[in-house]
Amino acid sequence: MLTLADIQQAAARVRGQVLETPCVESRTLSELTGAQVFLKFENLQFTASFKERGACNKLVQLTPDERARGVIAMSAGNHAQGVAYHAQRLGIPATIVMPSFTPGVKVARTRGFGAQVILHGATLEAAYTHARQLADEKNLVFVHPYNDVAIMAGQGTAALEMLAQQPGLDALVVPVGGGGLIAGMATAAKAIQPGITVVGVQTRRFPAMVNLMQGTQLEQGVSTIAEGIAVGAPGPECVELIRRNVDDFLLVDEGDIEQAIVLLLEIEKTLVEGAGAAALAALLRHRERLAGKKVGMVLSGGNIDPMLLAAIIERGMVRSGRLVRIVVSTRDVPGSLARITALVADCGANVDEVHHQRAFTLLAAQNVEIEMVLQTRGHEHVNELIERLRGAGLEVRLVQ
Template sequence: MLTLQDIHAAAARVQGHVLDTPCVESKTLSQIVGAQVFLKFENLQFTASFKERGACNKLVQLSAEEQARGVIAMSAGNHAQGVAYHAQRLGLRAVIVMPRFTPGVKVQRTRGFGAEVVLHGDTLEEARAHAYHLAGERSLTFVHPYDDEAVAAGQGTLALEMLAAVPDLETLVIAVGGGGMIAGVATAAKAIRPGIEVVGVQTRRFPAMVNAIQGTQHPQGTSTIAEGIAVGTPGKITQEIIEHLVDDLLLVDEGDIEQAVLMLLEIEKTLVEGAGAAGLAALVRHPERFAGKKVGLVLSGGNIDPLLLAAIIERGMVRSGRLARVKVSARDVPGVLARITAMVADTGANIEEVHHQRAFTMLAAQNVEIELVLQTRGKEHIEEVLTHLREGGMEAGLM
C-alpha cells in the first residue's frame, strides 16, 4: 500500500522538475457555492496538467537498462504529454498510444515533445491493449496512467503542497478517472490530517469507480467533455486505496461540467478542461454537501480543444439568457424587417443572426416569419425585447 513516505520521496524527486502551483481562495466562487473554495492551479504546469508529477516520478526511477530501451504510455492526452515531456527532458525514447477521439490539441502537443504518437482504437481500453502489444513487440517499459504506485505517489505530491498552503482544509474534492490522483492525494492528506474528508467526482457517463466501490450499476456512456476521466476500468491498486481512504464518490452531469468550465473562465480567468472542472461541478451539483466547509479543488488540467471550448461558451450564453433565439411574425410588407431590427435596437439588444422565412411556415401567405439570434444582457432583457416587439404590433416569442 502507498505510504506518506513514498509521497515525500516523490516530492523530493520531482522538485525543480514540476511547478509548486498556487493554491488560493476564490472569494467569488465561495459566495456562489456557499463554501470556502481554494483552487489548486495544476493547469499552470508546463504541459497544463498534474499528470507531469506521476510521469516524472516514474521515469526518474527507471533502471539504466529500461531508460535505454525507452517507454510507452497509453493516454487520452495529459498523461501522454507528461510522459513525452519528461522523457524528452531525460533523453528517453517515448511512444504514446492515444485513442482516435483524442482532441487534436493534445495530439499535436505530445508530438511536439518528440514522442512517437500512435492513434489506435475508439476507447481507452482499445488503446491500452495496443500499447501493451507494442510494449512487448518493441521491448519498451509501459508507464501506466494511474494503476502504478510510483505514478500515484507523484500525483499525491500536490496534496502536500495544498496542505502546506492551507493547513486547515476540511475537504478535498478530486476528479476520478482511473484513480491515480485521488489515491495519491488521499494517502497524503489522510496521513497528514486524519480528519480531512476526501471526496471523489466522476462524470455520470463514466461511473466505473463509483460502480466498483458502491456496488451500483450505472450505465457506461461512450463520450464526455471530461475525456481526461473517461475511464471504463478502474485501477486495481487505486481502487484498493480508494476503498480504504476516500469518504465519498459523487456523480456530475455534462451540463454541470460545462457550467464549471465557464465559471472558471469568466470568474477566475483560467482555462480548464472538462476533467479539471469536475471538482467545481460537484460543488455546483451538490452545494448542500459542502455548505460552510473549507474545500480544496484541483484544477487538474487545461488542455481543452478550442472548438469544444467555443461550444461550451456559446451553450453557456444560451443557458444564462445572454444568447436567445426569437421568432417574430408580421405582415410581409416593405420595411417590416427594418422596423423589427430598429425595435430590437431600441431595447439595447444586438442581432447576431437573422433568417427571413416565407416558404417554410404555417402562417398566411401575406405574412412573414423572422428568426433572430440576439445577444442580450440576460433573461429579463429577453422579456423586455419581446414585450417591446409585441407592443409594436408584432407576434414574438422564444424559439
C-alpha cells in the same frame, strides 16, 4: 501499498522538475457554491496537467538499462504529454499510444515533445491493449497512467502542497478517472489530516468508480467532454487505497461541466478542460454536500480543443440568456424588418443572425416569420425585450 513516506519521497524527487502550483481562494466561486473554495491550479504545469507529477516520479527512478530501452504509455492526452515531456528532458525515447478520439491539440503537443505518437482504437481500453502489445514486442517500459504506485505517489504530491499552502482545509474535491490522482491525494491527505473529507467526482457517462464503490449499476456512455476521466475500469492498485481513504463520490452531467468551464474562464480567467472543471461542476450541482466548508478543489488540467471550447462558450451564453433565439411573426411588407430591428436596438440588444421563413410556416401567405439570434445581457433583459416587442403589437415566441 502506497504510504505517506512514498509520497514525501516523490515530492523530493520531483522538486524543481514540476511546478509547485498555487492554491488560492476564489471569493466569487465561494459565493456561487456556498463553500469557501480554494483552487489548485494544476493547469499551470508546463504540460497543463497534474499528470507531470506521476510521470516525472516514475521516469526518474528508471535504471540506466530501462532508460536506454525506452518507455511506452497509453493516454487520451495529459499523461501522454507528461511522459513525453519528462522523457525528452531526461533523454529517454518515448512512444505514446493514444485513442483515436483524442483532441488534436493534445496529439500535436505530445508529438512536439519528441514522442512517437500512435493513434489506435476507439476506446482507452483498445489503446491500452495495443500499447501493452508493443511494450512486449519491443521490450519497452510500460508507464501506466494510474495503476502504478510510483505514479500514484507522484500525483499525491499535489495534496502535500495543498495542505501546506492551506492547512485549514475541511475537504478535497478531486476528479476521478482511473483513480491515480485521488488515490495518491487521499492517501497523503488522510495521513496528514485524518479528519479531512475527500470527495471524488465522476461524470454520469463514465461512473465506473462510483459503480464499484457504491454498488450501483449505472450505465456507461460512449463519450464525454471530460475525456480525461473517461475511464471504463479503475486501476486495481488504486481501488483499495480509494476504498480506505475516500469518503464520498459525486456525479455530474455534461451541462454542469460546461457551465464550470465557462465560469472558470470568466471569473478566474483560467482555462480548464472538461476533467479539470469536474470538481467545480460537483460543487455547483451538489451545493448542500460541502456548504460552509473550506474546500480545496483541483483544476487538474487545461488542455482543451479550441473548437470544443468555442462551442462550450457559445452554449454557456445560451444557458445564461446572453444569446437567445426568438421568432417574430409579422406582415411581409417593406419596412417590417427595419421596424423590428429598431425595437431590438432601442432595448439594448444586438442582432447576431436573421432568417426569414416564408415557406415552412402555418401563417397566412402574406405573413412572414423572422427568426433572430440576439445578444443580450441575460434572462431579465430577454423578458424585457419580448415585452417591448409584444407591446408594439408583434407576435413573439422564444425558441429554447
